[in-house]
Amino acid sequence: MKSKDLIRDLKKAGWNIKRVKGSHHQFTHPDYGFVVTVPYPKKDLGKGLVKAIRKQARLI
Numbered sequence: 001m002k003s004k005d006l007i008r009d010l011k012k013a014g015w016n017i018k019r020v021k022g023s024h025h026q027f028t029h030p031d032y033g034f035v036v037t038v039p040y041p042k043k044d045l046g047k048g049l050v051k052a053i054r055k056q057a058r059l060i
Contacts, residue, residue: 003042
């Protein structure tokens with residue numbers, strides 16, 4: 001999965017960009033008190049990394 005697609009899914013779920021530092025975007029959600037970090041730009045994220053980010057963001 002491309003990081004661009006994962007970021008699109010996060011934004012649809014209500015996550016907003018908090019800050020960008022280097023090659024990582026950090027997102028916050030108004031209902032949750034933590035930050036989710038996504039490497040960007042990256043063409044192919046590993047399956048395990050995508051699953052971990054989705055789980056942390058409560059998308060699965």
